[in-house]
Amino acid sequence: MQIHLTAAPTSDVRVRARLVNQGAALSGIDSALVEGAAASRFTGRTGQVFEGFATVDGAVRRVVLVGAGEPDAADRRANLERAGAALTAKYLVSGETAMVVDLADAGLSADDAAAVLLGLRLRGWRHDKYRTKLASDKRPSLVNVHVTGMPEGTNAAWEREAAVAKGVEFTRGLVTEPANIIYPASFVAACEEAFAGTGAEITVLGEAEMEALGMGALVGVGRGSERESKLLAVRWNGGEAGERPTVFVGKGVTFDTGGISLKPGPGMEDMKWDMGGAGAVAGAMLSLVTRKAKANVIGVMGLVENMPDGKAQRPGDVITTMSGQTVEVLNTDAEGRLVLCDALHWAQEQYDAARIVDLATLTGAMIIALGNEHGGMFANDDTLAQQLTAAGKTSGDKLWRMPLGPNYDKLIDSPIADIKNVGPREAGSITAAQFLQRFIRNGTPWAHLDIAGMVWSNKPGHTWDKGATGYGVRLLDQFVRDVIEG
Ligand code: BES
Ligand code: MN
Numbered sequence: 001m002q003i004h005l006t007a008a009p010t011s012d013v014r015v016r017a018r019l020v021n022q023g024a025a026l027s028g029i030d031s032a033l034v035e036g037a038a039a040s041r042f043t044g045r046t047g048q049v050f051e052g053f054a055t056v057d058g059a060v061r062r063v064v065l066v067g068a069g070e071p072d073a074a075d076r077r078a079n080l081e082r083a084g085a086a087l088t089a090k091y092l093v094s095g096e097t098a099m100v101v102d103l104a105d106a107g108l109s110a111d112d113a114a115a116v117l118l119g120l121r122l123r124g125w126r127h128d129k130y131r132t133k134l135a136s137d138k139r140p141s142l143v144n145v146h147v148t149g150m151p152e153g154t155n156a157a158w159e160r161e162a163a164v165a166k167g168v169e170f171t172r173g174l175v176t177e178p179a180n181i182i183y184p185a186s187f188v189a190a191c192e193e194a195f196a197g198t199g200a201e202i203t204v205l206g207e208a209e210m211e212a213l214g215m216g217a218l219v220g221v222g223r224g225s226e227r228e229s230k231l232l233a234v235r236w237n238g239g240e241a242g243e244r245p246t247v248f249v250g251k252g253v254t255f256d257t258g259g260i261s262l263k264p265g266p267g268m269e270d271m272k273w274d275m276g277g278a279g280a281v282a283g284a285m286l287s288l289v290t291r292k293a294k295a296n297v298i299g300v301m302g303l304v305e306n307m308p309d310g311k312a313q314r315p316g317d318v319i320t321t322m323s324g325q326t327v328e329v330l331n332t333d334a335e336g337r338l339v340l341c342d343a344l345h346w347a348q349e350q351y352d353a354a355r356i357v358d359l360a361t362l363t364g365a366m367i368i369a370l371g372n373e374h375g376g377m378f379a380n381d382d383t384l385a386q387q388l389t390a391a392g393k394t395s396g397d398k399l400w401r402m403p404l405g406p407n408y409d410k411l412i413d414s415p416i417a418d419i420k421n422v423g424p425r426e427a428g429s430i431t432a433a434q435f436l437q438r439f440i441r442n443g444t445p446w447a448h449l450d451i452a453g454m455v456w457s458n459k460p461g462h463t464w465d466k467g468a469t470g471y472g473v474r475l476l477d478q479f480v481r482d483v484i485e486g
């Protein structure tokens with residue numbers, strides 16, 4: 001689907017949509033349509049769609065009204081996204097190939113207009129490449145969306161949001177691909193391709209290099225896999241020369257069988273998206289690089305496949321992490337923290353980070369606690385926590401803060417090593433966060449985002465179809481805008 005901004009769209013497009021604020025009087029359309037809209041209880045509520053056929057300038061048109069909600073609503077931007085997305089949802093597989101969307105009546109700013117377009121575009125993302133037999137009436141038909149009636153400055157505002165959409169789409173693609181297609185090396189290759197020629201610097205470590213650096217935890221998780229583990233870093237120096245970088249770290253378990261502590265069969269296929277943290281970091285970096293963000297940011301991704309095998313690590317094994325701390329691996333299914341602890345330590349050795357935010361599909365317990373509405377946030381710094389919460393609200397990628405504390409930390413003391421990789425059943429998400437905190441140097445603001453409930457959706461949402469949501473990309477992009485770019 002292509003979005004074109006145009007002062008005067010071609011007149012031969014059948015679908016003619018108009019954005020309408022709640023309660024606004026309808027003018028300039030056929031009186032039968034006005035009556036039809038009223039009879040159908042169309043009020044302009046957010047995302048409401050009314051369609052009527054009418055003869056306009058001698059040709060039959062589908063005249064569409066889409067509700068933008070109250071013009072002074074506190075969540076106006078989100079409502080505008082929903083309005084755009086509602087149009088895509090209705091016409092994507094309608095058989096129509098083009099649509100005109102007129103924004104002139106809704107009293108929008110350039111940023112508001114860009115929000116409508118972002119909703120339109122994000123709701124149109126699909127992954128059909130493995131469907132060779134999709135019936136023609138189920139295939140997306142909508143190719144061109146001509147937007148008109150936008151305020152001055154919309155081009156620049158849209159250029160920025162289109163970069164974010166590109167990042168979200170990249171993440172959704174990585175997350176959706178199955179584990180026979182996306183594994184550590186192919187994840188790296190996908191990033192090398194996406195970032196080629198952008199000015200971002202890419203660093204890749206293979207297993208031998210990680211072994212030499214002493215990353216016994218990350219390498220240990222990948223021991224049972226035929227696929228080589230990788231550590232990937234993407235660096236963007238768009239900020240001032242002396243500005244300390246912000247570092248994002250992602251869990252990239254390209255498939256999580258649980259290892260020797262094998263997961264039960266039903267639902268195991270979901271674990272192809274256990275790289276959603278790394279996927280979000282890659283997509284966020286792509287949006288920042290694409291819109292040439294004025295910020296120094298580094299994305300670090302720990303990429304491994306967790307498989308059972310003769311070489312796999314066993315429950316009870318003791319491994320030594322890059323930090324020197326030893327870990328008793330009681331459960332090989334608690335692998336995300338093992339991947340992250342070495343990635344986090346490496347990132348702190350490598351870069352003088354101003355702040356670190358990690359993202360991970362770390363615990364099922366997080367889904368039990370927060371469902372699919374909020375990612376869980378753990379932070380050692382109130383300012384960082386507040387900034388992330390705010391970015392979550394603005395972007396729609398919502399976060400809810402969870403506690404940390406010494407009494408939780410005690411629960412992961414090991415009788416044989418420094419730490420064990422699982423605590424008791426209670427507070428499972430918190431003890432996972434405590435594990436990570438043991439690898440954060442004092443004084444570095446750090447937040448851990450457990451996004452297990454957010455990466456994948458079993459039903460369509462406002463701006464996504466069912467499947468990969470792209471959660472995290474907009475959050476991180478917004479965070480960079482608010483906190484670093486000012
Ligand atoms: N990747 C899983 C967490 C997960 C579960 C993410 C379901 C998304 C949906 C993680 O590696 C895991 O297996 N965690 C265990 C930890 C336990 C062994 C302490 C869990 O949550 O059960
Ligand atoms: Mn696991």
Ligand code: ZN
Pocket residue numbers: 253256274333335336361362
């Ligand atoms: Zn996992």
